[in-house]
Amino acid sequence: MKAVELAKAYNPKDFEDRIYSEWKEKGEFAPRSGEGHFTVVMPPPNVTGVLHMGHALNNSLQDIIIRYKRMTGVPTLWVPGTDHAGIATQNVVERQLAKEGLRRQDLGREKFLERTWAVKDKHHNIIKSQLEKMGCSCDWDHERFTMDEGLSKAVREAFVTLYERGLIYKGKYLVNYCPKCGTALADDEVEYENVPGKLYDVRYPYADGSGWITVATTRPETMFGDVAVAVNPEDERYKDIVGKKLRLPLTDREIPIIADSFVELGFGTGMVKITPAHDPNDWECGKRHNLEAINVLNPDGTMNDNCPEKYRGVPAQEARKMVAEELKEKGYLVSEKDYNHEVGHCYRCHTIVEPYLSEQWFVKMRGMADKAIDAWKKGDIQFYPKRWENTYIHWMETIKDWCISRQLWWGHRIPVWYCEDCGEMIVSREDATECPKCHSHNLKQDTDVLDTWFSSWLWPFSTLGWPEKTPDFDKFFQTNTLVSAYDIIFFWISRMIMASEEFLGKAPFKDIVITGLVRDTQGRKMSKSLGNGIDPLDVIDEYGADAMKFTLCFLAAQGQDVQIDMNSFKLGSRFANKIWNATRFLLMNLEGRNLVEVDKSKLTVLDKWIYSRLNDAALSIKNAMDEYHFNDAAQTVYSFFWNDFCDWYIEASKEKLLHGSDEEKDLQVSILMDILEASMRLMHPFLSFLTEEIYQKLPNHNGDVIVAKYPEFDEKEKDEYAEASMDSLQEVVRVVRAVRSSLGIGPEKKLKVVVRPDKSNKYVDFYKSEVKILTSFMGASTVTIDTDGSEDTSKAFPCHGSGFEAFVFVRDAIDVEGEIKRLEGEIKKAEANLAQSMKKLENENFITHAKPEAIEKEKSKKAEFEEKIAKSTEHIALLKTL
RNA sequence: GGAGGAUUAGCUCAGCGGGAGAGCGCCUGCCUUACAAGCAGGAUGUCACAAGUUCAAUCCUUGUAUCCUCCACCA
Numbered sequence: 034m035k036a037v038e039l040a041k042a043y044n045p046k047d048f049e050d051r052i053y054s055e056w057k058e059k060g061e062f063a064p065r066s067g068e069g070h071f072t073v074v075m076p077p078p079n080v081t082g083v084l085h086m087g088h089a090l091n092n093s094l095q096d097i098i099i100r101y102k103r104m105t106g107v108p109t110l111w112v113p114g115t116d117h118a119g120i121a122t123q124n125v126v127e128r129q130l131a132k133e134g135l136r137r138q139d140l141g142r143e144k145f146l147e148r149t150w151a152v153k154d155k156h157h158n159i160i161k162s163q164l165e166k167m168g169c170s171c172d173w174d175h176e177r178f179t180m181d182e183g184l185s186k187a188v189r190e191a192f193v194t195l196y197e198r199g200l201i202y203k204g205k206y207l208v209n210y211c212p213k214c215g216t217a218l219a220d221d222e223v224e225y226e227n228v229p230g231k232l233y234d235v236r237y238p239y240a241d242g243s244g245w246i247t248v249a250t251t252r253p254e255t256m257f258g259d260v261a262v263a264v265n266p267e268d269e270r271y272k273d274i275v276g277k278k279l280r281l282p283l284t285d286r287e288i289p290i291i292a293d294s295f296v297e298l299g300f301g302t303g304m305v306k307i308t309p310a311h312d313p314n315d316w317e318c319g320k321r322h323n324l325e326a327i328n329v330l331n332p333d334g335t336m337n338d339n340c341p342e343k344y345r346g347v348p349a350q351e352a353r354k355m356v357a358e359e360l361k362e363k364g365y366l367v368s369e370k371d372y373n374h375e376v377g378h379c380y381r382c383h384t385i386v387e388p389y390l391s392e393q394w395f396v397k398m399r400g401m402a403d404k405a406i407d408a409w410k411k412g413d414i415q416f417y418p419k420r421w422e423n424t425y426i427h428w429m430e431t432i433k434d435w436c437i438s439r440q441l442w443w444g445h446r447i448p449v450w451y452c453e454d455c456g457e458m459i460v461s462r463e464d465a466t467e468c469p470k471c472h473s474h475n476l477k478q479d480t481d482v483l484d485t486w487f488s489s490w491l492w493p494f495s496t497l498g499w500p501e502k503t504p505d506f507d508k509f510f511q512t513n514t515l516v517s518a519y520d521i522i523f524f525w526i527s528r529m530i531m532a533s534e535e536f537l538g539k540a541p542f543k544d545i546v547i548t549g550l551v552r553d554t555q556g557r558k559m560s561k562s563l564g565n566g567i568d569p570l571d572v573i574d575e576y577g578a579d580a581m582k583f584t585l586c587f588l589a590a591q592g593q594d595v596q597i598d599m600n601s602f603k604l605g606s607r608f609a610n611k612i613w614n615a616t617r618f619l620l621m622n623l624e625g626r627n628l629v630e631v632d633k634s635k636l637t638v639l640d641k642w643i644y645s646r647l648n649d650a651a652l653s654i655k656n657a658m659d660e661y662h663f664n665d666a667a668q669t670v671y672s673f674f675w676n677d678f679c680d681w682y683i684e685a686s687k688e689k690l691l692h693g694s695d696e697e698k699d700l701q702v703s704i705l706m707d708i709l710e711a712s713m714r715l716m717h718p719f720l721s722f723l724t725e726e727i728y729q730k731l732p733n734h735n736g737d738v739i740v741a742k743y744p745e746f747d748e749k750e751k752d753e754y755a756e757a758s759m760d761s762l763q764e765v766v767r768v769v770r771a772v773r774s775s776l777g778i779g780p781e782k783k784l785k786v787v788v789r790p791d792k793s794n795k796y797v798d799f800y801k802s803e804v805k806i807l808t809s810f811m812g813a814s815t816v817t818i819d820t821d822g823s824e825d826t827s828k829a830f831p832c833h834g835s836g837f838e839a840f841v842f843v844r845d846a847i848d849v850e851g852e853i854k855r856l857e858g859e860i861k862k863a864e865a866n867l868a869q870s871m872k873k874l875e876n877e878n879f880i881t882h883a884k885p886e887a888i889e890k891e892k893s894k895k896a897e898f899e900e901k902i903a904k905s906t907e908h909i910a911l912l913k914t915l
Numbered sequence: 916g917g918a919g920g921a922u923u924a925g926c927u928c929a930g931c932g933g934g935a936g937a938g939c940g941c942c943u944g945c946c947u948u949a950c951a952a953g954c955a956g957g958a959u960g961u962c963a964c965a966a967g968u969u970c971a972a973u974c975c976u977u978g979u980a981u982c983c984u985c986c987a988c989c990a
Contacts, residue, residue, distance in 0.1 A: 043952085225988090232990085249990055263990095297989050305990045314990080375988070420919065424985070427918070431987080519985085554927080556983080587938080588928075593920085594983090596927060603952075604938060610952050618949030664929070668937075683949085691948085767956090773944095774956035780945060812947080812955095 036624035037730050043613035045577025049722045053165055056725075061739050062172045064108040064509070071102040071109045072512040074493050074542075075171060076525070077179065079118035080156040081125050084163045086551040086559055086597070087518055089569040090589060093582040094548060094663055095516045096169050100718035101658055103170070104743035110509050112496045113164060113171035115157050117180045119444040119485040120214055120381045126152055126443070142442050149443050153178075163569060168578045168721050170739065175505075177496040179488040180445065187495035188488045189448045189462050191536065196460045200397045200535075201437075207309070207316040207326075208436050210389030211379035212334030216440040217393050219484060220433060221523045223377040223386050232372035233357055234302070236365045237262060240278035240287045247367055248306045251374060253360060254352040256281065257340045258327040259288055261307040263318060266292035268303050282365045283341060283356070293318050310390040328390045332440075349387070394438040394447060394481070401531040402429040408530060413540040417661045418592045421522060421547050428523050437484045444482030451477050490528035493541035510537075514544040514661075519592070522547070546661045549594035556596055572602050579720040580605035586719055587667040608671060609723050612716070615679050616727050619705050622690050626702045628732055633753075638799045639806070640704055641757035643682040644750065646673060647711055652746035654715070670716050678708060681759065685806045692805075706733050715744050761796040761836060762803060766810040768832045769839050773812070776830070778846045783814035785842040787824045794836040860902055867899060 040047065056062065064070070073095055078088055095111065103109040126149045127137055137145045157178070164171065177184060195201040209218040233253050238245040248262055259281055264271040271290070278287045295318055296305050309319030309326035319326055331337045336344040336352045344352050360366040377386040406429050408414055409422065416422045438447060450459040452468035453475040459465040465476055491499070493515075497506040511533075517526060526545060533541035551559055559566040572581045583605035588595045636644070650673040657665035689701040710733050717724040717738045728738035735741065769786055778784070788807070790797050800807065800818045807816045817824055829840035 039949090041949095043950090225986095251990070295989090300989050302990090307990095312990080314988095423918070427986070523985095550984090590929065593928085598927095600939080601927075607938090607952050611950065614950035614953085616949080621949075668929080672937090679949090680954085684954095687948090770955060771957085775943095777944075780947065780955080809947095 034623050034626050034628065034732060036622070037620040037732070039613065039617040039620055039727075039730065041617075043610040043723075045573075045579060045609070045722060048726045049166075049168065049573075049578055052722050052725050053168060056170065056737070056739060057173070059737070061737060062111070062170045063174060064110040064172065065103075065740070067106065067108045069107050070509050070513075071099075071107045072112070072497075072509040073099055073110070073514055073516070074112045074496055074512055075114060075169075076515075076517050076521070077114040077116035077177075077489065077492065078160050079121055080115045080153045080160070080178075081118050081121040082156060083159050084569055086567050086569060088163075089167060089572075089581060090548055090551055090585045090595070091516055091518065092164060092167060092169050093585045094546065094589060096167070096171075096582065096721070097586055097663060097666075097718045098514060098516070098658070098661075099170055100721060100739065101743065103739070104714065104717065104741060106742065108508070110175065111169075111171040112175045112177065113161075113169070113173065114177035114492075114496060115153075115160060115179070116485060116489055117153065117178065117444060119439055119441055119482065120216065120218075121485075122149060122152065123441050123443040124214065124382055137442065145442055166570060166573050166578060168582065170721070175496070179485070179492075183498065183501075184488060184491070184495045185445055186462075187491045187499055188445045188483065190500040191487070191491055191532065192448055192483070193460055193462050194536065195396060200400070201394060202397070203392065203394050205390060205392045206395070206436075207311075207313055207388050207390050208393050209377060209386045210332070210391065211382065211384055211386050212332065213382045213384035214379060214441075215332060217389070217391065217436050217438060218379060218386060219436050219486070222380045224380050224383075225375040225377055227373050228376045229371060229373050230376070231357075231369055233360070233369050234367035235282065235306075235360055236367055237279045237282060237306070240280045246274070246279070246290075246304055247302050248304045249301045250306060251372060252308075252311070252349075252353065253356040254336065254340075254344070254349055255308045255311040255329060256306065256356065257284065257336075257344075258308045258310045258329040259306045260309060260319065260324045260327060261288050261291045261322065263291050263293045263296050263305045263307050264303055265296040265298050266294055268296075268298060270303065282363065283359060291322050291324075293321065311388050313388055316388070316390075326390055330387060330389060332389070332391075334387060350385075393436050394483075396435040396437055398432045398434055398531070401535050402432045404534040405429055405527065405530045408534055408540045413543070414530060415544055417544060417546045421519065421545070421592070424519075424522055425527060428527055435484075437487050438479075438481040439484055440480075441482050444485065445488060447479040447481050447483055449479040451479070453477055486524055486528055489525055490532040491536075493529055493533060494537060499536070510541075511539055512542040514546060515542045516546045516548060518550060519547045520550070544661070547592045548589060549592050552594050552596045554596050554598045556594075567597070567599060572599070575599070576602045576606040577609060577722070579609050579723045582721070583608060583667060583719050586663045587671070588664065590664045591662065605720075608675065609720055611675055611679065612720065612723060612727070615674075615683060616709065616730075618683070619702075619709055620730065622702055622705070623732065627699050628706060629699050629703045631700070631703050631707055635700060636704075637802065638757050639682070639685055639759065639762075639803065641754040642759040643678065643704075643708055645754035645757050646677045647708060647715070647744065648747055648750050648754070650715060651744040655746060667719055670719055674712055674716065678712065681763065682708070684810070685803075688805050688809055706731060710734060711744050713738050714741050717741070758796075761794070761834075762799065762807070764834045765800070765837060765839060766807065768834050769811045769813070769841055772830055772832050772841045772843070776843055776847060778843060780812050782846040783812060784846055785829075786811055786813040786816045787819050787826055787829065787840040787842075788816060788837055789819045789822065789824070789826070789840070790837045796836070860906065864902060867902065 075095060076091065078084060099109055099111045126145065130137060130140070140148070192201065209220065209223045211218055230251050232249055232251055234247050234249050235253065236245045236247055246262065250256065262279055264275065274290050275292045277290050279290060281288050295314060296303065307315045307318055307324065309316045309324055310328040316326065327339050329337055329339045330349060335346050335348050338345055344355065347355065357366065357369065378384065379386050406426060409426065416425065448461055450461065450465040452459070452471060452473050454473040455468060455471040457468050457470040459469065459476070467474055468476060493512045494506065494510055497503065497510050499506055515526065529541045533539060553559055553565040557563060557565055569581065580602050584602045587604060588597065588601070650669050653669045654666045657663070657669065683705070686701050686705060689697050693701060710731050713724040713728045713731070721739070725738050728734050765788055788800060790800065797818065797820060804816050804818065826840040828844055829842045832839050832841070
């Protein structure tokens with residue numbers, strides 16, 4: 034057989050792209066036929082941007098699971114796709130327009146959407162190519178986009194079904210409204226942030242002129258929408274004034290004093306102005322007392338016509354100062370102090386969100402949430418790590434109705450039509466063309482679109498064809514594992530569970546793997562605005578896709594955040610390089626060899642050992658993968674290949690490769706190829722391109738490694754090779770090496786070594802059979818296994834191990850007298866230092882006045898000197914006996 | 916105000932009732948015929964602090980401190 038040549042250097046660029054297209058052409062990502070299924074749906078990235086390190090982590094882990102499962106033989110499907118990301122994408126396009134001095138209204142709905150689709154296409158292409166570069170083995174034939182025809186159909190089906198079940202309603206409510214995006218937001222789309230503001234104490238006079246009361250507010254501009262002042266019914270101070278009228282300053286309106294228990298006793302003045310149209314608590318309070326809600330804002334965040342003339346059209350923030358000023362001038366302002374409080378911001382554009390009274394569509398969540406809680410209680414879904422279950426349950430328990438309408442253009446139009454003639458509302462799966470009541474054709478579709486998450490929450494089944502009963506759906510639903518970061522548990526994961534339970538009566542997936550966030554080395558979340566992100570493509574360019582995937586996997590401990598920088602990826606890169614070079618060496622040794630069937634009866638303890646290590650590795654990877662302990666799996670792969678296979682087995686095999694008989698060489702090479710081939714299969718989920726590239730060059734390969742069979746743990750082999758431990762031999766080698774190293778004996782000096790096993794040592798035969806290997810590992814001239822104590826070891830440097838003693842004849846390798854002199858010199862120096870150190874420590878002034886860390890430092894210095902003296906003394910004594 | 920996480924070697928982090936670990940970095944010696952992106956050897960830690968449970972605690976319990984998330988918020 035000819036040697037196989039591998040390029041001298043590991044260069045992933047030489048083959049990664051090529052291999053990916055080969056896999057794709059051969060259809061390796063498509064599910065194979067067979068019983069059962071394993072399905073993963075990719076969390077669809079937004080088409081607003083490109084993939085960042087978090088996506089890389091996410092998709093790396095999914096790819097590892099998928100590849101692992103695929104190799105176990107189950108029909109495996111990984112569904113890729115992208116999300117239209119309503120607000121986010123619309124914002125991107127509007128920003129582009131703004132640069133041209135345009136607003137979306139200038140283009141009109143149709144033109145605007147055209148542009149948005151173009152943006153979507155652009156980002157989609159980038160995202161897809163990024164996933165391909167990473168090596169994600171998702172089935173592109175199953176790729177979906179949330180605004181695809183099929184998925185849009187699913188959205189309508191979901192909407193109409195919920196409407197029919199009475200779970201969707203329309204109404205005028207106080208919602209979160211982003212003035213910049215110009216749309217309502219769901220509760221969880223609002224991010225609270227502590228911002229400095231002011232707390233104003235304002236006088237509200239009694240209408241009858243009998244004095245005044247004081248209320249506190251952070252938002253004086255909303256006072257034009259005040260409809261009452263509330264006190265706690267238990268508040269003794271105010272019992273008598275409930276029911277009295279107040280005159281609202283700066284207006285001529287009168288408002289009542291009411292009693293409501295939501296007012297906290299003992300906080301502030303105990304009096305709260307009630308502005309139902311601009312505060313959620315006040316809204317609730319207003320409903321309880323049948324109070325009117327007076328909206329004082331326009332949708333763009335400016336003051337509206339319900340305010341005095343001078344304020345109309347003024348942005349709320351400015352109006353706030355103006356109102357405070359006017360209150361002050363007219364003597365209503367008691368005080369004004371700095372006050373920090375939490376203010377809601379839009380999660381997309383970070384503008385301050387206003388509670389805003391408007392007509393919106395809502396989904397009733399309580400019932401669905403209960404079903405979702407039940408799913409968890411029944412054990413249908415399981416979080417990894419488990420602790421996220423608390424978060425999930427808590428959210429489900431405190432859920433509120435979901436505002437799903439958005440005043441945007443980009444998204445799924447709400448499937449509701451209104452008859453312009455008779456006012457009839459038509460909710461329909463199909464485009465409505467005729468009013469069922471008056472048969473008019475004068476219909477107008479609701480102008481709003483649905484929240485992005487209204488399509489995303491259907492993802493695990495809409496991507497498989499739902500609501501149609503497709504073969505895909507029958508075969509691949511329910512999906513098995515969802516891998517996601519924890520920041521979208523609420524937005525997405527929880528809602529998918531609710532939707533799936535509601536529409537299909539079944540959880541969408543069984544296992545939910547929550548990954549950590551990727552942070553920079555200062556612990557900051559990687560983000561565009563900070564500019565601290567690492568581009569996955571840069572990592573791939575520098576180190577290769579395998580190095581990136583392996584590193585992320587190695588670092589991704591159960592849901593813990595990972596802190597990384599560019600250098601972190603050297604870990605994977607070094608390992609890939611190691612694999613490459615080990616392979617190169619082994620393939621070189623094929624020259625002139627014949628591969629033979631490995632005859633188990635001819636295996637040495639060493640051979641059995643490496644087989645058993647491989648077997649053990651297969652088991653611990655299985656265990657790790659079953660529990661989604663990716664880092665453990667990566668660790669296993671790493672130490673098996675590098676430490677066991679390269680450092681010990683391949684090194685040991687060199688003896689036979691160089692000096693063995695033809696027969697021995699053939700067997701040795703065959704075993705090496707056997708292990709190497711299995712290693713490629715073992716490592717493929719973690720280093721996919723590299724293992725495929727190598728696998729194709731192995732003389733004993735069979736097809737593509739991507740679909741090869743994953744190494745399985747063999748219980749029987751475990752028993753057969755139970756005695757195959759190399760620990761003992763490794764220990765013998767290590768103690769001798771340590772002696773040489775500590776005495777500074779270079780590798781060129783070949784020394785005589787005697788190993789004297791204890792009577793109980795059962796590895797004597799093993800030592801004897803592997804003497805040549807021992808000799809080469811130790812860099813010895815000769816190694817003698819002295820079972821009867823006949824060797825004279827009185828002139829040798831002794832060392833101990835468990836079950837043996839080893840004697841190293843160092844006499845000829847070192848200058849004993851010179852070495853003793855050197856050691857004595859060092860002792861003298863150390864003694865002087867020690868004396869000084871002790872003097873310091875005994876000095877009371879030093880102890881009482883010096884900084885504690887200085888004292889600590891001195892103490893450790895002292896201990897160091899003492900140890901130095903002891904060690905050197907010991908060595909001198911030994912040397913003198915030689 | 917609730918909930919969760921973190922605190923282990925200089926750095927990034929595993930581990931988790933009975934031997935304190937990995938990778939990087941550092942020190943020493945080696946270009947040993949695959950790999951200097953390598954090989955061999957080595958140093959480094961009151962496992963945050965304090966009490967408790969236990970024959971035994973880095974690991975369990977309780978409390979404290981610092982840091983980080985998330986949720987809910989009172990004008």
